[in-house]
Every structure is written in C-alpha cells, then in structure tokens.
Amino acid sequence: MKTLTNKNVILGVSGSIAAYKAPDIVRRLQDLGAEVRVVLTQSGSQFVTELSLQVTSKNKVHHNLWDKEAELSMGHIELAKWADAILIAPASANTIANLALGKANDLLSSVVLANDCPLLIAPAMNQQMYRADSVQENLNTLIRQQATIIQPESGEQACGDIGEGRLAESVDIAQQVSMLFQSTKLSGKKVLITLGATIEAIDPVRFLSNHSSGKMGSALSDACIEAGAQVTLIHGNIGINLNPKATAISAMSAEQMYQAVMSNIAGQDIFIACAAVSDYCIKNVEKNKIKKLNENLILELTPTKDILKKVCQLTQKPICIGFAAETQNLTENAKNKLKNKGCDAIILNDVSKPDFGFKSDKNEVLFLTTKNSQKIEKNSKQKIARKIIDVLTEKFL
Ligand SMILES: Cc1cc2nc3c(=O)[nH]c(=O)nc-3n(C[C@H](O)[C@H](O)[C@H](O)COP(=O)(O)O)c2cc1C
Known part of the structure; x- marks a missing residue:
C-alpha cells in the first residue's frame, strides 16, 4: 500500500508563474496513491489551463466560489470536508x-x-x-497556526533573478504531504479489531446474518496502521479488501469469532469490537436442507457468547472499545452497553439512517466514555476512523 492510499488531497493552485508545474504535482501525489482535486484561483488560471489539471487529476477543477450548481449542496464546505490535507502549490x-x-x-x-x-x-x-518582511511575517503567522511551509529552493528564477523563491521540486512536495500521515501515535502498539457480519447457519444452505459490510472496521485498521500499530483483524463476512499490512483471520460464526479473539487477545494493547456479531444462533443446526412445508416453521435461537464482555473480564485486559449500532434510544442504549460490558468506551452509530452507517461509505458517531462524550461529525469512514484513533490515543494512551 502506498503512503497516500485512501488520502484525499486538495491542491490549491494560485497565480505564480510556477503554476505550470501543478499538473506534475498532481501526478506525483497520485504516484503515492492520493486522490487529488484541484482548486484553481483566477490568477492561477492565467498560468495553467483548467483542462490540463482536469485531465491529470481526473476530476473536475474547482475555481468559482459562486458556482450555483456546486453551492446547491454548499460545495465549498463539502469540498473542505472531503479533504484529508490541503496543499497550496504554488x-x-x-x-x-x-x-x-x-x-x-x-x-x-x-x-x-x-x-x-x-x-x-x-x-x-x-x-x-519572498524576502519581503510582509511575506515572511505572513508565513510565520501561518506556521503559528500549524501550517507546514515547504521551503522554496534557491537558483535562477523565471524573471532572471537568482535567489530563494523557486517552487520546491514536485516529488519533494508530494513527499512532504505523505510525511503528514506517518504518525507514530500507536507505534509499538498491538491492536486487535473484529469486523464484518457474523453468519449463523440454519441448515447447509441458509443462514442468519446482518448488513454490516466491514467498511468501518477496515477504515479503523488503516488508521491504526497509519499510526504505526501492528494490527490483527478477525473478520466475519465482508465485501471489501483488507489492508495487506494487517494479519487477517477469518471467523464466520459468533462462536468462531469468540474462539479467534480469545486465541489472539494475549499481548494486545487495544481491542476494538467493530464486528456486528449475532446475539443469537440456531440451537440445532439442521444437517440437511430444510424442506418447504405448508405449515409454520419455528427456529429455536440460543444466545451467543458476548465477546466484548469476555475480553473486558480478562485479568490482563487491553483498552476495550465497543461499537453500538442502535436504531432507537441511542445514547441511553449505548450508556447501558458501556456499563454492562465494562469497556473503556463505546462508539455509538445510528444505523436507522439510510445515508450513513451500515454498508455506506460515511458515518457519524459519538465516542462515549463513563466521563464524557464526543461527537464525531458525519464524514467518510476513513476520516471518522482517524478521528476515533486521535480521541482514543488522547483519552487512554
Ligand atoms: C507574469 C506574472 C508572473 C507572476 N508570478 C508570480 C509569482 O511567481 N509569485 C507570486 O507570488 N506572484 C506572482 N505574480 C502576481 C500574482 O499573479 C498576483 O499577485 C495575483 O493577484 C495572485 O492571485 P492569487 O493569489 O489569487 O492567485 C505574477 C504576475 C504576473 C503577471
């Protein structure tokens, strides 16, 4: 996996003669795996065409704050939320x-x-x-606001002057963007994550399951790996590819998942229970396919083991984070779950809404501990996952 895989970068291109290099910067960011969208200023468009930026980025170029169509859905806010990083070059x-x-x-x-x-x-x-006091003062202001300044190079300039002010090389610029995501927050830590839906057999051809796609757990695995953790994934039924840097173990039924978690929990620093585990399984699984008869069929269900609760009861328990997928009395149910399971935090998501939660690429969650709660606003699951890891490290590490 490349260093900018799954990262959304906005490239802002402003009115410098060096704007003609912007398509190359797009390409270098893409080489590292980034998805790039370009915002071009009016002066920038004097030096590089919208078309060349559209072709290289494979996305529409944004240039107008007063774009009526885009602003129907508050385009500039949507665009801002989409980004994992904003690079202005030149x-x-x-x-x-x-x-x-x-x-x-x-x-x-x-x-x-x-x-x-x-x-x-x-x-x-x-x-x-570049040497002007006002420019240097403005750059210092931006550094104080946590911006990263990519130092320009010295040499011969387009105007014939020699000195500092030439745009840094495209590959170095892309490299600096990728360095942002190489965090060490979880370096040396081991994280075990369950994800996806469990499958409970009824007979050899039918089963009970749920709508979980595994996307949230997979995004969490990416975020943990990005933060330097060693990740083990125990997954039920999923419809996605998992990060090859994680160790993946398949466990389809609730019982298999319980066994897999218990065999791998020793030595883990963090356990994130993100899988949608069936609360019940079929008491007596039929050996042969159940035949259709003209009468009611009653299936007897029996409770499955509570994986999160069992991990929380271990003497040497890791930091335990559970997910609560709720459709009603959201906070109350999540608080009860936090108490009943004895875990360190519950991440509550409302799965009754069609536009986020199960299957969707988006989510909105509440990070709940016994002391307080923190809302993580609607965004892509990738961004939600990174925020969850930020909150988790702040609170528990
Ligand atoms: C030919 C030409 C080259 C320019 N090159 C630069 C430059 O390299 N850097 C710069 O800061 N401004 C340069 N400018 C001035 C900017 O284009 C101008 O300040 C503009 O207002 C910037 O607008 P923007 O910041 O909205 O893109 C140049 C102007 C012209 C006419």
Whole structure:
C-alpha cells in the first residue's frame, strides 16, 4: 500500500508563474496513491489551463466560489470536508497574505478556512518578494497556526533573478504531504479489531446474518496502521479488501469469532469490537436442507457468547472499545452497553439512517466514555476512523 492510499488531497493552485508545474504535482501525489482535486484561483488560471489539471487529476477543477450548481449542496464546505490535507502549490504572495489574514474572498481561501485538516504551503515567487518582511511575517503567522511551509529552493528564477523563491521540486512536495500521515501515535502498539457480519447457519444452505459490510472496521485498521500499530483483524463476512499490512483471520460464526479473539487477545494493547456479531444462533443446526412445508416453521435461537464482555473480564485486559449500532434510544442504549460490558468506551452509530452507517461509505458517531462524550461529525469512514484513533490515543494512551 502506498503512503497516500485512501488520502484525499486538495491542491490549491494560485497565480505564480510556477503554476505550470501543478499538473506534475498532481501526478506525483497520485504516484503515492492520493486522490487529488484541484482548486484553481483566477490568477492561477492565467498560468495553467483548467483542462490540463482536469485531465491529470481526473476530476473536475474547482475555481468559482459562486458556482450555483456546486453551492446547491454548499460545495465549498463539502469540498473542505472531503479533504484529508490541503496543499497550496504554488502559493503566491497574495494567497499567502489572504490565508494569514483569514480572508475568505475566493474559493481557495474559503475551503482552507472551512477545514481543520493539515495545510501545506509551497511558496513560489521572485526572490525579492519572498524576502519581503510582509511575506515572511505572513508565513510565520501561518506556521503559528500549524501550517507546514515547504521551503522554496534557491537558483535562477523565471524573471532572471537568482535567489530563494523557486517552487520546491514536485516529488519533494508530494513527499512532504505523505510525511503528514506517518504518525507514530500507536507505534509499538498491538491492536486487535473484529469486523464484518457474523453468519449463523440454519441448515447447509441458509443462514442468519446482518448488513454490516466491514467498511468501518477496515477504515479503523488503516488508521491504526497509519499510526504505526501492528494490527490483527478477525473478520466475519465482508465485501471489501483488507489492508495487506494487517494479519487477517477469518471467523464466520459468533462462536468462531469468540474462539479467534480469545486465541489472539494475549499481548494486545487495544481491542476494538467493530464486528456486528449475532446475539443469537440456531440451537440445532439442521444437517440437511430444510424442506418447504405448508405449515409454520419455528427456529429455536440460543444466545451467543458476548465477546466484548469476555475480553473486558480478562485479568490482563487491553483498552476495550465497543461499537453500538442502535436504531432507537441511542445514547441511553449505548450508556447501558458501556456499563454492562465494562469497556473503556463505546462508539455509538445510528444505523436507522439510510445515508450513513451500515454498508455506506460515511458515518457519524459519538465516542462515549463513563466521563464524557464526543461527537464525531458525519464524514467518510476513513476520516471518522482517524478521528476515533486521535480521541482514543488522547483519552487512554
Ligand atoms: C507574469 C506574472 C508572473 C507572476 N508570478 C508570480 C509569482 O511567481 N509569485 C507570486 O507570488 N506572484 C506572482 N505574480 C502576481 C500574482 O499573479 C498576483 O499577485 C495575483 O493577484 C495572485 O492571485 P492569487 O493569489 O489569487 O492567485 C505574477 C504576475 C504576473 C503577471
């Protein structure tokens, strides 16, 4: 897996002569696995065409804050939420000044203001402009606001001057973006995650199951790996590919999942129970296919083992995080689950809504502990997973 796989990067291109290099920056980001969307300022479009950026990024180029169609769904906010990182390359002196002042007078500055994701700025300008006190002061303001400045290079410039201000090389810029995601928050930690839906046999051809896709657990596995953890995944039925850096163990029924978890729990630092495990299984599984008769059929169900509760009861228990998929009395049910299972936190998701939760690529969750709760707003499961890992490390490590 590449360092920017599953990462969404907005590339802001402003009005510097170096904007002609922007399509190459798009390509270098894609080489590392990123999905790129470009926001082009009006001045930027004087130096590079929208078409070349559209072709390289394979996405529509955004340039207009007043795009009526896009703004029907508050396009600039949607775009900001989509991004895992915003890179401005090249960044003109004017755009740098706008950002330092917190202005929102065009699409690029509005998108930057509407996002709390990492911001990287690669200045490119004449050496005299770059040395100007105002430009340096603006860059320092942005550094204080946690932006990363990708230092320009020294050398001969388009205007014939020699000095510092040339845009950094495209591959170095892409590399700096990828370094953002190489966190060490969970380095040296072992994480065990269950995911997907369990399957309970009724007879050799039929089963009881649920709608869980495994997407949330898989996003959590990516986020843990990104943060440096060693991840083991115990999965039921899933419709997705898992991160090859994780050790994957298949366990289809609740009983098999219980056995797999118990055999692998020793030495784990964190246990995340994300699988949708059946609460019941069939008491007597038929050896042969049940034939259709013209009368009611009663299946007797018996409770399965409570995997999360059993792990929480271990003497050397890891940090235990459970998921609660609820459709009613959400917080109350989640609080009860937190108490009954004895786990450290419950991540509550409302699975009654069609646009997120089960099967969907999006989610919205509440991270609940005995002391407090923290809402993680609707976003892609990848971004929700990274936020969950941030909250988890803040609270427990
Ligand atoms: C030919 C030409 C080249 C320019 N090159 C740069 C440059 O390399 N860096 C810069 O900061 N501004 C440069 N400018 C000035 C910016 O294009 C100008 O400040 C513009 O307002 C920037 O708008 P933006 O920040 O919204 O993209 C150049 C202008 C012209 C006409």
